[in-house]
Amino acid sequence: MLTPSIPFPLPAETVLPDYGAGGIFGFARGLRNWLHDRDAAWPAGGVPSSSGTLVVVLVIDGLGDRFLCSEGVGSALHSARQGALTSVCPSTTASAVTTLLTGVAPAEHGLNGWFIHDRRFGGVIAPLPLVRRDGEAVEAFHLLPRLCPVPPMFFHACRPVNLISPVEIAGSRFTRHHARGAHVEPYDGLADLGAAIVDMADALAGSGGLIHAYYPGFDAVSHVYGCRSPEALAEFWRVDAMYSALVRSLSGRGVHLVATADHGFIDAPPERCIDIAPEGSLAQMLAAPLFGERRLAFCCVREGAWGEFEAWAAEALAGRAVAVRAADFLAVGLLGPGRAHPRLAERAGSHVLLMEPGWTIVDHVSGERVHDMVGVHGGLSADEMLVPLITTYC
Missing domain, CATH: 3.30.1360.180 (Gyrase A; domain 2)
Structure with a gap:
């Protein structure tokens, strides 16, 4: 937990990031430890130390806990909720997803926002799509190793890893860099995501391992229409239906299905x-x-x-x-x-x-x-x- 006294004012109703067991940092660090130690358990996911355990981690981009506990009451996702975690700071995809892929905090992986400043690569750039703010692509020798030197948690893991990624970003330089050590499986749309998870579960049934799946659709809709708009609500219930179907498809297989998010949302007029x-x-x-x-x-x-x-x-x-x-x-x-x-x-x-x-x-x-x-x-x-x-x- 972030404990030092803060010697400057903070915005109203601030929630500080928990860099212990109560945040996605601790969640990711525990998962990384489980991947690299066959004798380790993963308490945050309720996962024992058995070597043949199969874990599915589903990251639903933008699904805030307050949204789930208000708009999502009665959903399968809400009924399986165990509690809340804090995001990292800033509470944004570039920072939080990179923590979920590496097991380290933004201070260490260095992606402290959608835009970062790095003079070596042209000043202010967006590290996920690798473009400058003026839209020009970022090109440089050994770009990703210099931009993001921390290895992904899948690198040299002792358990098999399948990374299920939207087809639009599965082949991106950022994804390839942070998927080292994993098999990358592209998917196209929400229905295909559920089918890909089940197919990967079949493939790993004998060995166990990790299936790491990422879904950005709820985030995209919330940005455009607002986080409690009819469009966002409809998208949430589509995700929940996929989750329910996934639970049914995986039933009886001994799979640990763990879902979380990178951040939540507010609307800004x-x-x-x-x-x-x-x-x-x-x-x-x-x-x-x-x-x-x-x-x-x-x-x-x-x-x-x-x-x-x-x-x-x-x-x-x-x-x-x-x-x-x-x-x-x-x-x-x-x-x-x-x-x-x-x-x-x-x-x-x-x-x-x-x-x-x-x-x-x-x-x-x-x-x-x-x-x-x-x-x-x-x-x-x-x-x-x-x-x-x-x-x-x-």
Whole structure:
């Protein structure tokens, strides 16, 4: 658990990331240990140390615990819920999914947001699709090993691993890098996901091992329409139907089916978006575009402009965000434990903007594809930070 006193204000109703047994970090670290030690158990998943055990981990991108406990009452997923875990900080896919693939915290794997800052690769880049903010592809010698030096948890595992990934990203450079040691099986659509899990369970019936499956559809719908929109609710119930069918198909096989998520969601109305004008005085204080998230933004303030920036934040962001010096942010461990990524200080910038509930901040880069989002995440609110732990023994 993150325990030190926090020497700076935090947004209202903050939930701090738990980097012990109560978070997805501990969940992933325990899974990594189970994969590399045939005598190990995995308490978070209810998995014993038996060498022939078959485990299915289903990561439902964007499924928050508060959503499940309100909108999902009566669902199969809710009925199998064992409790809540915290996400990592920031509560976003790039940070949390990488933790779930490596078993280390963002401080160590270095992906502290959808956008990160790394001068070696052109400044502000999106590490999952590997593009810069202006849309240009990132190309460099030994790009992934330098960008993400931490090996995936599947690498040199003593148990077989099958990674089931959407066809759109199964062959991506990010997936290939983080799937080392696993067999990658692409799928196309929710029905195909369930069928792929059952097929892989058949293939591993004799040996046991891990099936790691990822589903991004609920996240995508929540971004576009809002996290409690009719479209998001319909998508949730589709996922729940797939889960119910999966439980029936795996029944009697002795499979440990474990589901969780990377983060939850909130909705952010456009009138609560702080939009930084490209030619305005604030933009002139910044040495690079914003990185991180709309709900937790890292800033690279020009040398000599720190006092001016902090004065602006105290006045303009009152009740909207908390501005923290990055050194203080890193010192209290909000990005987690472990050996710090060699570029972590650069990737944290000079200041961090922790947005209050419902508030976002955006800036603009020439050539960037703009995504209007109703549902957002990345912040420290309970809706974003809490994800469910769901287990079913089939």
